[in-house]
Amino acid sequence: MTVNPISDRYRRRAGAFERKIAAVEPGQWSAQSPCEAWTARDVVAHIVAMHAAMLRPVHRDLGPAPSVGDDPLAAFLAARADVQEVLDSRELAEAECDTPTGRMSVERQIDEVLSDDLVLHGWDLARATGQHDAMDPEDVARLWSSALAIPAELMQKLRTPGAFGPGIEVYGPEVAVPADAPLQDRLLGLLGRDPR
Known part of the structure; x- marks a missing residue:
């Protein structure tokens, strides 16, 4: 088992998303998510x-897997395995890459973009499908x-469609x-979601 905190954080968050x-019940995949343009399946x-x-x-590319349209869980599990393999390889994880916010290691980009996405979109999926939507307090x-x-300036760009x-x-x-709202609600509001 790895002792890499980035890999471990991704593994834990991906497990929660899984x-x-x-x-999700079969009839819930077309349910509206808090992201206006997306259904649960779109998330x-x-x-x-x-x-x-x-x-x-x-x-690298995603390995062979069913589409999200055919089997959302199988599609995610396959993608998860592909990314975990990269994180568990020091050579691949430490490779440098250019990103919209500057040059960084591949593992750092996964941590700051994908791993965080799993937390936020996990809330979206939970909300869309009537599941418990409390995030891990450490993640919040x-x-x-x-x-x-x-x-x-970057936040303004992040809020600009396209x-x-x-x-x-x-x-x-x-x-x-409200300023005295729970931290999860304040986080969601800051990132453009209505916690109510």
Whole structure:
């Protein structure tokens, strides 16, 4: 078992996302998610697509798997295995890559983009399908700290639809949340989701 904190964090968060997919009832896949343009199935499709994006810097593609349309859980499990393999290889994980926020290691990009996405979109999937939607408090605190550290100019770009490519929207406009609301609600509001 690895002792790499990034790999371990991804493994834990991917496991939580997997359990949410497994709990979706067949008739819930077309349910509206908190992301205006996405159904529950679209949330999983986005996550699988982000796994593919994280593999490109090491010149890899997703391995053969059913489509999200045919089997969302199997599609995610295959993508998860592909990314975990990269994280568990020091050579691949430590490779440098260019990202919209600068040059960094492949594992750092996975940690800051994909791993965080699993937490936020796990909430989206839970909300869309009536599951328990509390995030891990450690993840909430970590994402809150990271979000507050984003420079204002970059945050504005992250909130601008299409700034990182056609059809790409990272965060929506901030949603006002009471200052004394739970940290999870404040995080969701900051990142453009209505916790209510």
